[in-house]
Structure formats: C-alpha cells, structure tokens
Amino acid sequence: QQQVKQSPQSLIVQKGGIPIINCAYENTAFDYFPWYQQFPGKGPALLIAIRPDVSEKKEGRFTISFNKSAKQFSLHIMDSQPGDSATYFCAASNQGGSEKLVFGKGTKLTVNP
Amino acid sequence: NAGVTQTPKFRILKIGQSMTLQCTQDMNHNYMYWYRQDPGMGLKLIYYSVGAGITDKGEVPNGYNVSRSTTEDFPLRLELAAPSQTSVYFCASRTGGQGYNSPLHFGNGTRLTVT
Numbered sequence: 001q002q003q004v005k006q007s008p009q010s011l012i013v014q015k016g017g018i019p020i021i022n023c024a025y026e027n028t029a030f031d032y033f034p035w036y037q038q039f040p041g042k043g044p045a046l047l048i049a050i051r052p053d054v055s056e057k058k059e060g061r062f063t064i065s066f067n068k069s070a071k072q073f074s075l076h077i078m079d080s081q082p083g084d085s086a087t088y089f090c091a092a093s094n095q096g097g098s099e100k101l102v103f104g105k106g107t108k109l110t111v112n113p
Numbered sequence: 114n115a116g117v118t119q120t121p122k123f124r125i126l127k128i129g130q131s132m133t134l135q136c137t138q139d140m141n142h143n144y145m146y147w148y149r150q151d152p153g154m155g156l157k158l159i160y161y162s163v164g165a166g167i168t169d170k171g172e173v174p175n176g177y178n179v180s181r182s183t184t185e186d187f188p189l190r191l192e193l194a195a196p197s198q199t200s201v202y203f204c205a206s207r208t209g210g211q212g213y214n215s216p217l218h219f220g221n222g223t224r225l226t227v228t
Contacts, residue, residue: 006155009153034216036217041221041222042221042222043117043203043205043219043220043221043222044156044203044217044219045218045219046216046217049216089155089156100158100161100171100172101158101217103155103156103157104155105153105154105155106153106155
C-alpha cells in the first residue's frame with residue numbers, strides 16, 4: 001500500500017522554468033513532510049521540509065506548498081538551473097509514532113540549458 | 114566527518130551466495146536505517162535500529178538480517194541471494210527524536226547485482 005503518491009514520474013523543463021512536483025498522502029497522522037534531492041551515484045540529501053502548521057515554506061529557490069485539507073503538498077523550483085537536474089523524493093512520517101519515513105516513488109527532473 | 118560510509122560500492126553475487134553490506138557512521142547518531150532503491154519504486158525500508166542492540170523490521174525485511182553491536186556500525190546481511198535482491202542499497206542515520214530536527218543522512222549506496 002503506497003501511502004505517499006508522487007507525480008509526475010519524470011519532468012523536463014528549460015532553464016529558468018518552474019518545475020512543480022506533487023505529492024498526496026492518506027494518513028492524517030503524518031505531521032512531517034520532507035523533500036530529498038538525489039544526484040546520480042549519490043545518496044539522497046534533505047532539501048527542505050515542512051510541518052502542517054504552515055501552508056508554505058521557502059528556502060532559496062525551493063518552495064514547499066502544503067494543503068492540509070486536500071492532504072497534498074508540492075515542491076516548486078523557481079528559476080530552475082541545469083544543476084537542479086536530479087531525482088526528487090517527497091516523504092512523510094508521524095513524529096509521535098513510528099520511526100519510519102515513507103517515501104514517494106521519486107521524480108526525475110531534467111533542466112535543459 | 115566522513116558521515117555515513119558504505120562498502121562495497123558495487124558487488125555482483127551469484128544466486129545462493131551470501132554477503133554483508135557494511136555501513137558505518139561517525140556522527141554518533143543513535144538511529145540507523147537500511148533502504149533499498151529500485152527504479153521507479155522509491156525507497157523501501159528494510160530494517161532500522163534506534164540504538165545499539167535494538168533492531169526492528171521495516172517494510173521489506175524478508176531475505177535480510179541486521180545487527181547493531183555498536184553505535185557506529187549497522188551491517189546488512191543477505192543470506193541466499195536471489196535475483197529479486199538486485200537493487201541499490203542505502204544506509205542512513207540520524208540523531209533521534211523528532212524528524213524535523215533530525216534529518217536522515219544517507220551514504221552513497223551499494224549497487225548489488227544477483228545473477
């Protein structure tokens with residue numbers, strides 16, 4: 001049972017474009033929503049994270065938008081650069097419960113020059 | 114700090130062979146995890162540990178075993194390797210407590226092929 005659904009599976013944009021990656025979750029007990037970035041041959045690394053008490057969080061060119069009622073959250077990358085080409089994973093967990101972070105299936109982003 | 118170190122980087126096994134994937138971290142993290150990553154399938158949790166001497170199953174534990182005798186090391190053992198275990202394996206660690214203040218730190222993975 002997939003608890004976090006991520007789309008699209010792949011995404012190609014031109015430099016300067018604004019790619020958007022979407023995730024939906026089912027478990028209303030989830031209260032921590034991180035995004036991880038993975039470059040080829042490397043392990044994932046935390047990019048940005050949000051808690052459900054805020055609707056938006058920005059860190060540099062990366063923004064998470066969170067819609068608690070719809071149980072959806074998304075990652076926006078402003079002024080995307082070729083160096084942003086990577087696979088992005090959304091994830092969710094229940095901080096008060098299990099230690100297990102549930103990951104989406106990932107989105108491979110390609111930013112063309 | 115080296116962070117999370119995984120060895121080997123690559124390995125080819127024959128069906129039925131066994132091996133141990135090594136993971137060590139130098140950040141004094143209490144919590145350690147093993148994930149497998151298959152194309153288009155995201156990261157699946159195999160086993161995790163909240164401290165030395167304590168381990169627990171994740172989503173896909175069958176065919177694997179772990180031990181945690183020290184804070185630093187969390188080896189993953191594959192017994193009787195099968196083609197279904199062909200994957201990229203990632204070890205991760207974090208300090209503990211709430212995840213918002215304790216993100217996962219991943220190693221660079223071990224690419225395993227079973228033929």
